[in-house]
Amino acid sequence: MENLGGRRPRTGAPPGPVKLAVVGGGWAGLSAAIRLKQSGHSVVVYESAATPGGRARRVPWRSLGVDIDNGQHILLGAYAATLGLMDELGLEQEAMFHRMPLSIESADGGFRLKAPRIASPLNLLLGIAGARGMRAGERMSLIAAVARLRLSGWRTSADATVGDWLAETRQSPQMIASFWRPLCVAALNTPVEQASAQVFAHVLRDSLGGRRSATDMLLPRVDLSALWPDQAVRRLVAGPAGSAAWRPSHTVRQLSMGNGRIELDGTSYDAVILAANAASVQTLLTQLPARPGSADYLDMLSAFTYLPIATLTLQLESPWPDPAPMLLLREDPARLQFGQWLFNRKAYAKTPGATEAALLHVVVSDARALLGHGRQAAIPAIIEQVREQTRHRAPMPKVLKQHLIVEKRATFAAVPGLRRPPNSTPWPGIWVAGDWTDTSYPAVLEGAVISGKRAAEALMSAFRGQTPFEV
Ligand SMILES: Cc1cc2nc3c(=O)[nH]c(=O)nc-3n(C[C@H](O)[C@H](O)[C@H](O)COP(=O)(O)OP(=O)(O)OC[C@H]3O[C@@H](n4cnc5c(N)ncnc54)[C@H](O)[C@@H]3O)c2cc1C
Structure with missing residues (x-):
C-alpha cells in the first residue's frame, strides 16, 4: 500500500495498464519511464x-556546427545499473565507450598511477607500487588508508569530511594535492574540506x-x-499508438490531485514520478495540500546547496596527436589556471569527423x-x-576557437549530514527520482539511473498491492 495513502482501490476498473507520467527526461526520468513501459x-x-x-x-556548438556535451562526463565500470540498462536497450558497450583500466596521469608527467589488467585488489x-610521483611512505599510507576503509x-x-579522513589516515600534503584532491572533486564536485567522507567512501567501495x-x-x-x-x-514511442509518449519542450507548471488521481497541467494520471x-x-x-510528513519532506528538498562545473572546449587547428585520452592538470588558482582534467577527443571519439577530432575539453569541477x-x-x-603542462608531449596545435559551458547548479554539494529524500513522498500516487534522492551515491549518472529504477519499482509494487488488476 506504499504511498497510495487514503486512495481507494479502483475496484471495478477494467483490467489493463495504468496511466502514468514522468516529469523530467534526464537519466533518472528515462530510466524510470523505460521500466514502466517494459511492464506494460x-x-x-x-x-x-x-x-x-x-x-x-x-548541445549544439552553433558557430562551429558540431554537437558537444553539456559537460564532459566519465563513467566507471562500477556503473552496473547504467550499463545493464544500455544492454537492455540493445546498445553495444564497446561501440559506445572507450574503456580503459584505472589510470591517472598528469599532463606534465610528474604523476602517474596505472592499474594493470589483473584481478582486484592486486x-x-x-x-x-609502480606509480610515479609517490614516495615509499606515501605508497604505504595510500594502501593502508584503502585497506582500513x-x-x-x-x-x-557520519560527520567527517574527506579532509578529516585524509588527516586521520596520514596522507601527505603532496599526495593530497596530486591525487586525493583531484579525485574527490571529480567524484563529488565538492572540495575535500567540505566533502562527506562517507559519500566518498561509497564511491571507493563501488x-x-x-x-x-x-x-x-x-x-x-x-x-x-x-x-x-x-x-x-525511441523505445518509449514505439509500439501501439498512445501507449507511451515523449513530450519535449514542455515544462510542467501545475500539479494537483483529486478523486484519487494526479493532474499535471490539466491532464489526469493514476500516478506520477517527478x-x-x-x-x-x-x-x-x-502546490499540493499539506499532509503528515510533508513539511519535513519539503525541508529536505530545500536544504540542498549546489556547486558549478565548467567545461571549456577548444577547437584546434588540427587534431592533437597525443595518445592519452585523459590527463590530470595541475591547478594554479593564483594564475587563474583552474583546469583539472584534459580530454583529447581524437583519442576516444567514435569515428570523429575532422572538426570533432580536433576538440579538447578541459573540466573545472567546483568552478566557483x-x-x-x-x-x-x-x-x-x-x-x-x-599549453605549459603539455609542453613535453606532442606539440599542441593552435587554438582556433573556444566555448565555455558553465552549469551553475551542476550537482548538489555532497556535505556530511545531508538528509536525502526517499523515492516515496507523503503524497499518494507521487514518487520522485533524481541523483539527489537517497542512493548513497554523490550526484552522478549511476545514482540517477538507480533512482529512476527504484521509483518505478516502488510505484509498480504499490499498484500491485492496491489495484484489482495485474500490472
Ligand atoms: C558539467 C557536468 C559534469 C558532470 N560530470 C559527471 C561525470 O563525469 N560522471 C557522472 O557520473 N556524473 C556527472 N555529472 C552528474 C550527472 O550529469 C547527473 O548526476 C545526472 O545527469 C542527473 O540526472 P537526473 O536525471 O537526476 O537529473 P537531470 O539531468 O537534471 O534531469 C532532470 C530533467 O528534468 C527536466 N525538468 C526540470 N523541471 C521540469 C519540469 N517542471 N517539467 C518538465 N521537465 C523538467 C530538466 O530539463 C532535466 O532534463 C555531471 C554533471 C554536470 C552538470
Whole structure:
C-alpha cells in the first residue's frame, strides 16, 4: 500500500495498464519511464528541453556546427545499473565507450598511477607500487588508508569530511594535492574540506571494493544523448499508438490531485514520478495540500546547496596527436589556471569527423573560483595552462576557437549530514527520482539511473498491492 495513502482501490476498473507520467527526461526520468513501459504501462514523459538527457545531454556548438556535451562526463565500470540498462536497450558497450583500466596521469608527467589488467585488489596494489610521483611512505599510507576503509565495511564517521579522513589516515600534503584532491572533486564536485567522507567512501567501495572491471574508466565515444537517452525515447514511442509518449519542450507548471488521481497541467494520471531537479520538484510539490510528513519532506528538498562545473572546449587547428585520452592538470588558482582534467577527443571519439577530432575539453569541477574571476580572464589562462603542462608531449596545435559551458547548479554539494529524500513522498500516487534522492551515491549518472529504477519499482509494487488488476 506504499504511498497510495487514503486512495481507494479502483475496484471495478477494467483490467489493463495504468496511466502514468514522468516529469523530467534526464537519466533518472528515462530510466524510470523505460521500466514502466517494459511492464506494460502507458507512460508520458514531459521534458523542458528539446533533447533527452537532462544535465547529461548533447548541445549544439552553433558557430562551429558540431554537437558537444553539456559537460564532459566519465563513467566507471562500477556503473552496473547504467550499463545493464544500455544492454537492455540493445546498445553495444564497446561501440559506445572507450574503456580503459584505472589510470591517472598528469599532463606534465610528474604523476602517474596505472592499474594493470589483473584481478582486484592486486591491480591496485601493483598500480600503486609502480606509480610515479609517490614516495615509499606515501605508497604505504595510500594502501593502508584503502585497506582500513575496506576493513571497516567502507564506513567513516557520519560527520567527517574527506579532509578529516585524509588527516586521520596520514596522507601527505603532496599526495593530497596530486591525487586525493583531484579525485574527490571529480567524484563529488565538492572540495575535500567540505566533502562527506562517507559519500566518498561509497564511491571507493563501488570501484575499488568490486571486481577489477569496476575500476575501469569509461569515456563516452558518442554524445551523451546518443549514449542511451535517444534510444530510450525511441523505445518509449514505439509500439501501439498512445501507449507511451515523449513530450519535449514542455515544462510542467501545475500539479494537483483529486478523486484519487494526479493532474499535471490539466491532464489526469493514476500516478506520477517527478524526476526533475530537487528545486523544480519542490516547486511542484508545494502546490499540493499539506499532509503528515510533508513539511519535513519539503525541508529536505530545500536544504540542498549546489556547486558549478565548467567545461571549456577548444577547437584546434588540427587534431592533437597525443595518445592519452585523459590527463590530470595541475591547478594554479593564483594564475587563474583552474583546469583539472584534459580530454583529447581524437583519442576516444567514435569515428570523429575532422572538426570533432580536433576538440579538447578541459573540466573545472567546483568552478566557483573561475566564476568569481570571470570567464574573459579565465579562458586564456586555462589555455596557457594546458599549453605549459603539455609542453613535453606532442606539440599542441593552435587554438582556433573556444566555448565555455558553465552549469551553475551542476550537482548538489555532497556535505556530511545531508538528509536525502526517499523515492516515496507523503503524497499518494507521487514518487520522485533524481541523483539527489537517497542512493548513497554523490550526484552522478549511476545514482540517477538507480533512482529512476527504484521509483518505478516502488510505484509498480504499490499498484500491485492496491489495484484489482495485474500490472
Ligand atoms: C558539467 C557536468 C559534469 C558532470 N560530470 C559527471 C561525470 O563525469 N560522471 C557522472 O557520473 N556524473 C556527472 N555529472 C552528474 C550527472 O550529469 C547527473 O548526476 C545526472 O545527469 C542527473 O540526472 P537526473 O536525471 O537526476 O537529473 P537531470 O539531468 O537534471 O534531469 C532532470 C530533467 O528534468 C527536466 N525538468 C526540470 N523541471 C521540469 C519540469 N517542471 N517539467 C518538465 N521537465 C523538467 C530538466 O530539463 C532535466 O532534463 C555531471 C554533471 C554536470 C552538470
